[in-house]
Amino acid sequence: MSLNRRSFLAGLAAAPAALSLTHCARPEARRPNILLAISDDQSWAHASIYNDPIVKTPAFDRVARGGVLFHNAVAASPGCAPSRAALLTGRPHWQLREGGTHASFFPRQLQVYPEMLEKAGYHVGLTGKGGGPANFEGSGWPHNPAGKGYTARKLAQPIEGISNLDYAANFEDFLKEKPAGAPFCFWYGAQEPHRAFKKGIGKEAGKRTEDVKVPPFLPDCDEVRADILDYYQEIEHFDTHLGRMLDMLEAAGELDNTLVLVTSDNGMAFPRAKATMYEYGIHMPLAVMWPAQCPKGREVQDPVGFTDFAPTFLEAAGVPVPADITGRSLLPILRSEKSGTVDPTRTFAIAGRERHSHSRFDNLGYPARALRTPTHLYIRNFAPDRWPAGDPDGYHDIDDCPTKSYMLENRDDPAVKQVFDLTFGKIPAEQLFDIVADPYCLKNLAEDPAHSEQKTRLAAELETTLRAQQDPRVLGSGDVFESYPRHSPMRPQLGGFAQRGAYNPTYQK
């Protein structure tokens, strides 16, 4: 025992009054700050601590090492707006009416965790991309439900394809406005690695195409490898600003009592990833730390979902969790000392999708739901007659990009045709993947007799859960998802005069 510690303890023994003061001032007795850092369109595998050989994510890794690295985090949806809506509300997007739909209204009466924390005395703010895209103003919100925006500080040298916001500097401005003694809740929403990328930005930074391990659902060629490098470069931009924010908090002595959660909203904007229910669409990077309260250096296999984040933040802040929140707080996992499976009652997480971009006749979506266990992914497609990647006049549910162009141009090349058909072609009503053996979701086991018992069990579990949550999609009224207004641009060549959800100012919110 050091002399300092011995004299400190001796001092406590001699002065009981000092002990009680010390007790009151314990860091864990204070409400924590909440920092959410969310990238845009990043698949789970792409952080250095997940063993990606190229991308460097020291800030993400720092949070993981200082707390918990999750191996089975599942986005609520493979698209921005529904996934972020579930994160904000703690509820699945099928319970949120227009609020769970891409680019629609976001009902003002929805309860979101940043506003609840603000009412409880938190200093709340946002930089970058919050909830949405959605028409928040038209829904009566004073600002994005993720918080009041901080946008004054810009990058000294803007980079093509990357937001001109200096996210970390805006966080600094936000901290300066924080009333003394108040905890904060901040949403850092990077607009990276959302497309478009500056072509060649990865190579310019010294990354090498020969080092890329191309997921086998994409053609392996230089064009795709270079596209992946550009994606990595944008992830690093997100991570750099997170690192600056962590350093600021550490310098201010605030890091120890800050609950930091780092994730993305949906998978990488490549074919068979974003806007699909496959692993690279819904499996997310996730690292969480709260040094004052949570044992560090752990890796957890429990499946967790985006509806779990809001109740985690509310519980940590001592704010009652509303009864309609379906997610479960992660605090028991975070406070545990265990690695591996911490809570054996967490056996699966669920995700779903409806309408994403305007990509099908009459503005139709691609309704699907999925149940993800630590070993299997079961997907139910409710309209298998539709094209999963969008109608063939553009396959617009896949973001335009060099990889997509390459696949379209070379679709008849035998080296491309198999992966092209797999992703751009129609798919059956049920899909089952063994994601331990097949993390790229290439082999559908749904019709394999050896897996029929497994499939039946997972299908029943999904159905039971969705019914309990009153999902219109399983209750026979799924058409409601096709009826909500869309505020983002519509493609005139799709649907002719019958554009469901075309903006209508008289629509009753």
Ligand SMILES: [Ca+2]
């Ligand atoms: Ca996104």
